[in-house]
Amino acid sequence: MADQQRPGGFARRVADIEPFRVVEVLARATALAASGRDIVHMAAGEPDFATAAPIVEAGRAALARGETYYTQAAGIPQLREALSAYYAQQYGLDISPRRIMVTPGASGALLLISALLMNPGDGMLMTDPGYPCNRHFLRLVEGRGQLVPVGADTNYQLSAELVAANWQDNTIGVLVASPANPTGTVLDRDALSALAAEVRSRQGYLVVDEIYHGLAYAVETPSVLELDPDAFVINSFSKYFGMTGWRLGWLVAPEAAVDEMEKLAQNLFISQSTMAQHAALAGFEAATRDILDERREIFRQRRDFLLPAVQELGFKVPSPPQGAFYIYADASRFTTDSQAFCMQLLEEHGVALTPGLDFGHHLSARHIRFSYTTGMERLELAVERLAGVLR
Numbered sequence: 239m240a241d242q243q244r245p246g247g248f249a250r251r252v253a254d255i256e257p258f259r260v261v262e263v264l265a266r267a268t269a270l271a272a273s274g275r276d277i278v279h280m281a282a283g284e285p286d287f288a289t290a291a292p293i294v295e296a297g298r299a300a301l302a303r304g305e306t307y308y309t310q311a312a313g314i315p316q317l318r319e320a321l322s323a324y325y326a327q328q329y330g331l332d333i334s335p336r337r338i339m340v341t342p343g344a345s346g347a348l349l350l351i352s353a354l355l356m357n358p359g360d361g362m363l364m365t366d367p368g369y370p371c372n373r374h375f376l377r378l379v380e381g382r383g384q385l386v387p388v389g390a391d392t393n394y395q396l397s398a399e400l401v402a403a404n405w406q407d408n409t410i411g412v413l414v415a416s417p418a419n420p421t422g423t424v425l426d427r428d429a430l431s432a433l434a435a436e437v438r439s440r441q442g443y444l445v446v447d448e449i450y451h452g453l454a455y456a457v458e459t460p461s462v463l464e465l466d467p468d469a470f471v472i473n474s475f476s477k478y479f480g481m482t483g484w485r486l487g488w489l490v491a492p493e494a495a496v497d498e499m500e501k502l503a504q505n506l507f508i509s510q511s512t513m514a515q516h517a518a519l520a521g522f523e524a525a526t527r528d529i530l531d532e533r534r535e536i537f538r539q540r541r542d543f544l545l546p547a548v549q550e551l552g553f554k555v556p557s558p559p560q561g562a563f564y565i566y567a568d569a570s571r572f573t574t575d576s577q578a579f580c581m582q583l584l585e586e587h588g589v590a591l592t593p594g595l596d597f598g599h600h601l602s603a604r605h606i607r608f609s610y611t612t613g614m615e616r617l618e619l620a621v622e623r624l625a626g627v628l629r
Protein backbone atom coordinates (compact mmCIF):
# COMPACT_ATOMS: atom_id res chain seq x y z
CA MET A 239 0.00 0.00 0.00
CA ALA A 240 1.31 3.48 -0.85
CA ASP A 241 1.56 5.29 2.46
CA GLN A 242 0.65 8.74 1.11
CA GLN A 243 -2.68 7.29 0.06
CA ARG A 244 -3.21 5.74 3.46
CA PRO A 245 -2.18 8.01 6.34
CA GLY A 246 -1.31 5.75 9.24
CA GLY A 247 -2.10 2.76 7.05
CA PHE A 248 -5.86 3.43 7.08
CA ALA A 249 -8.39 4.90 4.68
CA ARG A 250 -8.09 8.64 3.94
CA ARG A 251 -11.48 9.46 5.44
CA VAL A 252 -10.28 8.53 8.89
CA ALA A 253 -7.71 11.33 8.89
CA ASP A 254 -10.47 13.86 8.17
CA ILE A 255 -12.61 12.78 11.10
CA GLU A 256 -11.61 14.72 14.19
CA PRO A 257 -11.81 13.37 17.71
CA PHE A 258 -13.93 14.99 20.39
CA ARG A 259 -11.59 17.24 22.39
CA VAL A 260 -13.95 17.03 25.31
CA VAL A 261 -12.94 13.40 25.68
CA GLU A 262 -9.58 14.59 26.99
CA VAL A 263 -11.36 16.83 29.49
CA LEU A 264 -13.73 14.03 30.51
CA ALA A 265 -10.92 11.49 30.91
CA ARG A 266 -8.94 13.89 33.05
CA ALA A 267 -12.06 14.82 35.06
CA THR A 268 -12.67 11.14 35.76
CA ALA A 269 -9.04 10.60 36.79
CA LEU A 270 -9.11 13.63 39.08
CA ALA A 271 -12.39 12.52 40.64
CA ALA A 272 -10.94 9.02 41.17
CA SER A 273 -8.01 10.58 42.99
CA GLY A 274 -10.43 12.24 45.39
CA ARG A 275 -10.85 15.70 43.80
CA ASP A 276 -14.36 17.17 43.75
CA ILE A 277 -15.17 17.93 40.11
CA VAL A 278 -18.25 19.79 38.88
CA HIS A 279 -19.19 18.07 35.62
CA MET A 280 -20.52 20.56 33.09
CA ALA A 281 -19.11 18.97 29.96
CA ALA A 282 -21.50 16.10 29.24
CA GLY A 283 -24.12 16.41 26.51
CA GLU A 284 -26.75 14.25 28.18
CA PRO A 285 -29.37 14.71 30.88
CA ASP A 286 -28.11 13.91 34.38
CA PHE A 287 -31.47 12.30 35.22
CA ALA A 288 -31.67 8.52 34.96
CA THR A 289 -34.26 7.26 32.47
CA ALA A 290 -37.76 7.77 33.90
CA ALA A 291 -39.00 4.77 35.90
CA PRO A 292 -42.00 3.87 33.66
CA ILE A 293 -39.68 3.61 30.65
CA VAL A 294 -37.20 1.42 32.53
CA GLU A 295 -40.08 -0.74 33.77
CA ALA A 296 -41.44 -1.18 30.24
CA GLY A 297 -37.97 -2.25 29.07
CA ARG A 298 -37.74 -4.76 31.89
CA ALA A 299 -41.21 -6.12 31.13
CA ALA A 300 -40.30 -6.51 27.44
CA LEU A 301 -37.28 -8.61 28.39
CA ALA A 302 -39.38 -10.70 30.77
CA ARG A 303 -41.87 -11.36 27.94
CA GLY A 304 -39.03 -12.59 25.75
CA GLU A 305 -38.88 -9.59 23.40
CA THR A 306 -35.31 -10.41 22.49
CA TYR A 307 -35.50 -10.93 18.73
CA TYR A 308 -34.83 -8.68 15.74
CA THR A 309 -37.70 -6.37 14.80
CA GLN A 310 -38.67 -4.87 11.45
CA ALA A 311 -35.83 -2.65 10.17
CA ALA A 312 -38.01 0.45 10.36
CA GLY A 313 -39.08 -0.27 13.92
CA ILE A 314 -41.98 -1.98 15.67
CA PRO A 315 -45.34 -0.80 14.28
CA GLN A 316 -46.60 0.28 17.74
CA LEU A 317 -43.70 2.70 18.14
CA ARG A 318 -44.07 4.16 14.65
CA GLU A 319 -47.77 4.65 15.38
CA ALA A 320 -47.02 6.24 18.75
CA LEU A 321 -44.62 8.63 17.01
CA SER A 322 -47.24 9.46 14.41
CA ALA A 323 -49.70 10.27 17.22
CA TYR A 324 -46.98 12.38 18.87
CA TYR A 325 -46.65 14.50 15.71
CA ALA A 326 -50.42 14.98 15.68
CA GLN A 327 -50.47 15.99 19.33
CA GLN A 328 -47.36 18.20 19.42
CA TYR A 329 -47.56 19.88 16.04
CA GLY A 330 -51.02 19.13 14.63
CA LEU A 331 -49.37 17.13 11.83
CA ASP A 332 -50.72 14.08 10.08
CA ILE A 333 -47.60 11.98 9.43
CA SER A 334 -48.14 8.43 8.23
CA PRO A 335 -46.27 5.88 10.41
CA ARG A 336 -44.82 4.61 7.13
CA ARG A 337 -42.75 7.80 6.85
CA ILE A 338 -41.34 7.35 10.36
CA MET A 339 -38.33 5.08 10.82
CA VAL A 340 -36.90 4.11 14.16
CA THR A 341 -33.10 4.37 14.20
CA PRO A 342 -30.19 3.73 16.55
CA GLY A 343 -30.24 7.25 17.97
CA ALA A 344 -30.24 10.46 15.99
CA SER A 345 -26.76 9.27 15.05
CA GLY A 346 -28.26 6.34 13.11
CA ALA A 347 -30.72 8.72 11.44
CA LEU A 348 -27.84 10.99 10.40
CA LEU A 349 -26.01 8.03 8.91
CA LEU A 350 -29.06 6.84 6.94
CA ILE A 351 -29.83 10.30 5.60
CA SER A 352 -26.18 10.89 4.66
CA ALA A 353 -26.09 7.54 2.84
CA LEU A 354 -29.38 8.28 1.08
CA LEU A 355 -28.52 11.77 -0.17
CA MET A 356 -24.81 12.15 -0.77
CA ASN A 357 -22.80 11.30 -3.83
CA PRO A 358 -19.02 11.54 -3.53
CA GLY A 359 -18.01 15.20 -3.54
CA ASP A 360 -21.48 16.54 -2.70
CA GLY A 361 -21.74 19.12 0.05
CA MET A 362 -24.30 20.18 2.64
CA LEU A 363 -24.32 23.60 4.25
CA MET A 364 -24.20 23.60 8.04
CA THR A 365 -23.43 26.02 10.83
CA ASP A 366 -20.03 26.64 12.37
CA PRO A 367 -20.31 26.29 15.36
CA GLY A 368 -22.43 23.16 15.16
CA TYR A 369 -22.68 19.54 16.21
CA PRO A 370 -19.40 18.09 14.92
CA CYS A 371 -20.53 14.56 14.06
CA ASN A 372 -22.73 15.91 11.26
CA ARG A 373 -19.85 16.80 9.03
CA HIS A 374 -18.11 13.56 9.90
CA PHE A 375 -21.12 11.49 8.83
CA LEU A 376 -21.03 13.28 5.49
CA ARG A 377 -17.30 12.64 5.20
CA LEU A 378 -17.87 8.97 5.89
CA VAL A 379 -19.99 8.71 2.73
CA GLU A 380 -17.44 10.80 0.77
CA GLY A 381 -19.45 14.00 1.03
CA ARG A 382 -18.51 17.32 2.63
CA GLY A 383 -19.92 19.45 5.40
CA GLN A 384 -19.73 23.01 4.06
CA LEU A 385 -19.31 25.02 7.22
CA VAL A 386 -20.83 28.50 7.30
CA PRO A 387 -19.63 30.78 10.11
CA VAL A 388 -22.63 32.04 12.08
CA GLY A 389 -23.00 34.52 14.90
CA ALA A 390 -25.50 36.46 16.95
CA ASP A 391 -26.80 38.39 13.90
CA THR A 392 -28.58 35.20 12.74
CA ASN A 393 -29.09 33.71 16.22
CA TYR A 394 -26.20 31.32 15.40
CA GLN A 395 -28.40 29.68 12.75
CA LEU A 396 -28.30 29.53 8.96
CA SER A 397 -30.54 32.14 7.36
CA ALA A 398 -31.97 32.19 3.84
CA GLU A 399 -29.41 34.91 3.01
CA LEU A 400 -26.49 32.83 4.30
CA VAL A 401 -27.70 29.85 2.30
CA ALA A 402 -27.90 31.97 -0.85
CA ALA A 403 -24.45 33.46 -0.24
CA ASN A 404 -22.74 30.14 0.50
CA TRP A 405 -24.45 27.75 -1.93
CA GLN A 406 -21.84 26.12 -4.18
CA ASP A 407 -22.01 24.09 -7.35
CA ASN A 408 -21.69 20.85 -5.38
CA THR A 409 -24.11 21.87 -2.60
CA ILE A 410 -27.11 19.56 -2.45
CA GLY A 411 -28.80 20.81 0.69
CA VAL A 412 -28.76 22.22 4.19
CA LEU A 413 -28.50 20.48 7.55
CA VAL A 414 -29.49 22.50 10.62
CA ALA A 415 -30.42 21.76 14.23
CA SER A 416 -33.05 23.67 16.19
CA PRO A 417 -32.60 24.03 19.13
CA ALA A 418 -28.91 23.75 18.29
CA ASN A 419 -25.90 22.24 19.96
CA PRO A 420 -23.75 24.04 21.23
CA THR A 421 -25.69 27.32 21.20
CA GLY A 422 -29.21 26.27 22.22
CA THR A 423 -30.65 28.72 19.70
CA VAL A 424 -33.92 28.09 17.88
CA LEU A 425 -35.07 28.76 14.31
CA ASP A 426 -38.41 30.49 14.75
CA ARG A 427 -41.29 29.91 12.38
CA ASP A 428 -40.38 32.79 10.06
CA ALA A 429 -36.69 31.92 9.92
CA LEU A 430 -37.43 28.25 9.29
CA SER A 431 -39.97 29.10 6.63
CA ALA A 432 -37.56 31.45 4.82
CA LEU A 433 -34.80 28.84 5.04
CA ALA A 434 -37.08 26.14 3.62
CA ALA A 435 -38.17 28.41 0.76
CA GLU A 436 -34.56 29.22 -0.13
CA VAL A 437 -33.52 25.57 -0.14
CA ARG A 438 -36.61 24.60 -2.15
CA SER A 439 -35.87 27.31 -4.72
CA ARG A 440 -32.52 25.60 -5.30
CA GLN A 441 -34.07 22.09 -5.47
CA GLY A 442 -31.99 21.23 -2.42
CA TYR A 443 -32.66 18.88 0.48
CA LEU A 444 -33.50 20.30 3.87
CA VAL A 445 -32.56 18.19 6.89
CA VAL A 446 -33.54 19.46 10.33
CA ASP A 447 -32.23 17.87 13.49
CA GLU A 448 -35.03 18.32 16.04
CA ILE A 449 -33.33 16.26 18.76
CA TYR A 450 -33.71 19.04 21.36
CA HIS A 451 -37.43 19.52 20.74
CA GLY A 452 -39.23 19.11 24.05
CA LEU A 453 -36.39 21.00 25.73
CA ALA A 454 -37.15 24.59 24.80
CA TYR A 455 -37.89 27.32 27.29
CA ALA A 456 -40.72 29.76 26.64
CA VAL A 457 -40.25 29.70 22.89
CA GLU A 458 -42.13 27.84 20.21
CA THR A 459 -40.19 25.15 18.35
CA PRO A 460 -42.11 24.47 15.15
CA SER A 461 -41.25 21.27 13.35
CA VAL A 462 -39.96 21.92 9.86
CA LEU A 463 -42.66 19.51 8.69
CA GLU A 464 -45.27 22.17 9.49
CA LEU A 465 -43.65 24.37 6.85
CA ASP A 466 -42.09 21.94 4.41
CA PRO A 467 -43.63 18.46 4.14
CA ASP A 468 -40.68 17.31 2.01
CA ALA A 469 -38.01 18.02 4.60
CA PHE A 470 -36.14 15.24 6.40
CA VAL A 471 -36.39 15.29 10.19
CA ILE A 472 -33.98 13.72 12.65
CA ASN A 473 -35.01 13.15 16.24
CA SER A 474 -34.16 10.95 19.19
CA PHE A 475 -35.22 9.46 22.48
CA SER A 476 -31.89 10.63 23.95
CA LYS A 477 -32.61 14.12 25.21
CA TYR A 478 -36.23 15.01 26.15
CA PHE A 479 -37.07 11.33 26.72
CA GLY A 480 -33.81 10.90 28.68
CA MET A 481 -32.74 7.62 27.07
CA THR A 482 -29.20 8.32 25.83
CA GLY A 483 -27.81 4.89 26.70
CA TRP A 484 -30.69 3.00 25.09
CA ARG A 485 -29.57 4.21 21.65
CA LEU A 486 -32.90 4.96 20.04
CA GLY A 487 -34.00 7.72 17.71
CA TRP A 488 -36.10 8.22 14.64
CA LEU A 489 -36.34 10.04 11.36
CA VAL A 490 -39.20 11.26 9.22
CA ALA A 491 -38.62 10.97 5.47
CA PRO A 492 -40.67 12.12 2.50
CA GLU A 493 -42.88 9.34 1.12
CA ALA A 494 -40.69 9.00 -2.00
CA ALA A 495 -37.64 8.15 0.14
CA VAL A 496 -39.24 5.54 2.40
CA ASP A 497 -38.45 2.37 0.44
CA GLU A 498 -34.81 3.27 -0.22
CA MET A 499 -34.36 4.34 3.38
CA GLU A 500 -35.75 1.05 4.61
CA LYS A 501 -33.41 -0.86 2.31
CA LEU A 502 -30.45 1.03 3.77
CA ALA A 503 -31.64 0.37 7.33
CA GLN A 504 -32.03 -3.35 6.65
CA ASN A 505 -28.45 -3.54 5.43
CA LEU A 506 -26.82 -1.24 7.95
CA PHE A 507 -28.67 -2.16 11.15
CA ILE A 508 -31.02 -5.13 10.50
CA SER A 509 -33.12 -3.71 13.33
CA GLN A 510 -32.92 -1.43 16.34
CA SER A 511 -32.74 -2.51 19.98
CA THR A 512 -35.94 -4.43 20.63
CA MET A 513 -35.94 -3.81 24.36
CA ALA A 514 -35.37 -0.09 23.85
CA GLN A 515 -38.26 0.17 21.39
CA HIS A 516 -40.70 -1.42 23.82
CA ALA A 517 -39.36 0.76 26.62
CA ALA A 518 -39.78 3.91 24.53
CA LEU A 519 -43.50 3.21 24.11
CA ALA A 520 -43.92 4.11 27.78
CA GLY A 521 -42.42 7.53 27.05
CA PHE A 522 -45.72 8.61 25.50
CA GLU A 523 -47.89 7.75 28.52
CA ALA A 524 -49.32 10.74 30.37
CA ALA A 525 -47.61 9.86 33.66
CA THR A 526 -44.22 9.64 31.94
CA ARG A 527 -44.77 12.89 30.06
CA ASP A 528 -45.42 14.57 33.42
CA ILE A 529 -42.02 13.39 34.67
CA LEU A 530 -40.29 14.53 31.48
CA ASP A 531 -42.00 17.92 31.55
CA GLU A 532 -40.96 18.41 35.17
CA ARG A 533 -37.39 17.76 34.12
CA ARG A 534 -37.69 20.35 31.37
CA GLU A 535 -38.76 22.83 34.05
CA ILE A 536 -35.67 21.96 36.09
CA PHE A 537 -33.46 22.57 33.04
CA ARG A 538 -35.17 25.92 32.56
CA GLN A 539 -34.48 26.92 36.16
CA ARG A 540 -30.84 25.94 35.75
CA ARG A 541 -30.53 27.99 32.57
CA ASP A 542 -32.17 30.98 34.24
CA PHE A 543 -29.59 30.77 37.02
CA LEU A 544 -26.52 29.99 34.93
CA LEU A 545 -26.94 32.39 32.02
CA PRO A 546 -26.76 35.65 34.03
CA ALA A 547 -24.12 34.08 36.28
CA VAL A 548 -21.69 33.33 33.42
CA GLN A 549 -22.34 36.76 31.92
CA GLU A 550 -21.51 38.31 35.27
CA LEU A 551 -18.25 36.35 35.31
CA GLY A 552 -17.22 38.11 32.09
CA PHE A 553 -18.27 35.66 29.39
CA LYS A 554 -20.34 37.03 26.54
CA VAL A 555 -23.47 35.22 25.38
CA PRO A 556 -24.87 37.46 22.65
CA SER A 557 -27.69 35.05 21.67
CA PRO A 558 -29.27 33.63 24.81
CA PRO A 559 -29.91 29.88 24.56
CA GLN A 560 -33.61 29.09 24.05
CA GLY A 561 -33.43 25.32 24.39
CA ALA A 562 -31.24 22.22 24.86
CA PHE A 563 -29.03 22.35 27.97
CA TYR A 564 -26.04 24.36 26.82
CA ILE A 565 -24.64 27.86 27.00
CA TYR A 566 -22.09 28.69 24.32
CA ALA A 567 -20.01 31.47 25.76
CA ASP A 568 -17.44 33.81 24.27
CA ALA A 569 -14.43 33.57 26.56
CA SER A 570 -12.29 36.11 24.62
CA ARG A 571 -11.75 38.12 27.76
CA PHE A 572 -9.89 35.19 29.29
CA THR A 573 -8.38 33.10 26.51
CA THR A 574 -7.55 32.51 22.87
CA ASP A 575 -7.00 28.79 23.51
CA SER A 576 -10.22 27.21 24.71
CA GLN A 577 -8.70 23.75 25.06
CA ALA A 578 -5.92 24.94 27.39
CA PHE A 579 -8.40 27.16 29.24
CA CYS A 580 -10.77 24.23 29.87
CA MET A 581 -7.90 22.02 31.04
CA GLN A 582 -6.71 24.75 33.39
CA LEU A 583 -10.18 25.30 34.86
CA LEU A 584 -10.43 21.57 35.39
CA GLU A 585 -6.96 21.01 36.87
CA GLU A 586 -6.85 24.05 39.09
CA HIS A 587 -10.49 24.69 39.91
CA GLY A 588 -12.33 21.40 39.45
CA VAL A 589 -14.83 22.57 36.81
CA ALA A 590 -15.22 20.46 33.63
CA LEU A 591 -16.33 22.41 30.53
CA THR A 592 -16.19 21.72 26.79
CA PRO A 593 -13.77 23.68 24.58
CA GLY A 594 -15.36 25.46 21.62
CA LEU A 595 -12.87 23.69 19.34
CA ASP A 596 -15.17 20.68 19.41
CA PHE A 597 -17.85 22.55 17.46
CA GLY A 598 -15.97 23.86 14.44
CA HIS A 599 -13.38 26.41 13.45
CA HIS A 600 -15.10 29.80 13.56
CA LEU A 601 -13.78 31.62 16.67
CA SER A 602 -13.90 28.26 18.38
CA ALA A 603 -10.62 28.79 20.25
CA ARG A 604 -12.31 31.71 22.02
CA HIS A 605 -15.49 29.89 23.03
CA ILE A 606 -16.47 27.30 25.60
CA ARG A 607 -19.66 25.35 26.21
CA PHE A 608 -21.30 25.06 29.61
CA SER A 609 -23.73 22.12 30.00
CA TYR A 610 -26.26 22.57 32.76
CA THR A 611 -26.60 18.82 33.15
CA THR A 612 -25.91 18.83 36.87
CA GLY A 613 -27.93 19.94 39.89
CA MET A 614 -28.42 23.56 40.95
CA GLU A 615 -26.12 23.28 43.98
CA ARG A 616 -23.32 22.01 41.79
CA LEU A 617 -23.89 24.83 39.29
CA GLU A 618 -23.69 27.33 42.14
CA LEU A 619 -20.46 25.75 43.30
CA ALA A 620 -19.01 25.94 39.77
CA VAL A 621 -19.88 29.63 39.51
CA GLU A 622 -18.29 30.26 42.91
CA ARG A 623 -15.11 28.47 41.85
CA LEU A 624 -14.97 30.32 38.53
CA ALA A 625 -15.60 33.64 40.26
CA GLY A 626 -12.59 32.92 42.49
CA VAL A 627 -10.27 32.66 39.50
CA LEU A 628 -11.80 34.88 36.81
CA ARG A 629 -12.96 37.95 38.68
Ligand SMILES: Cc1ncc(COP(=O)(O)O)c(C=O)c1O
Pocket residue numbers: 283342343344345346369415418419447449473474475476482486487
Ligand atom coordinates in the same frame (compact mmCIF):
# COMPACT_ATOMS: atom_id res chain seq x y z
C1 LIG B 1 -27.46 18.08 17.70
C2 LIG B 1 -27.29 16.62 17.99
N1 LIG B 1 -27.66 15.73 17.06
C3 LIG B 1 -27.50 14.41 17.27
C4 LIG B 1 -26.95 13.91 18.44
C5 LIG B 1 -26.82 12.42 18.60
O1 LIG B 1 -27.72 11.93 19.54
P1 LIG B 1 -28.17 10.42 19.70
O2 LIG B 1 -27.45 9.58 18.73
O3 LIG B 1 -27.84 10.07 21.13
O4 LIG B 1 -29.64 10.41 19.49
C6 LIG B 1 -26.56 14.81 19.44
C7 LIG B 1 -25.96 14.32 20.70
O5 LIG B 1 -25.47 15.07 21.52
C8 LIG B 1 -26.74 16.20 19.21
O6 LIG B 1 -26.38 17.12 20.12
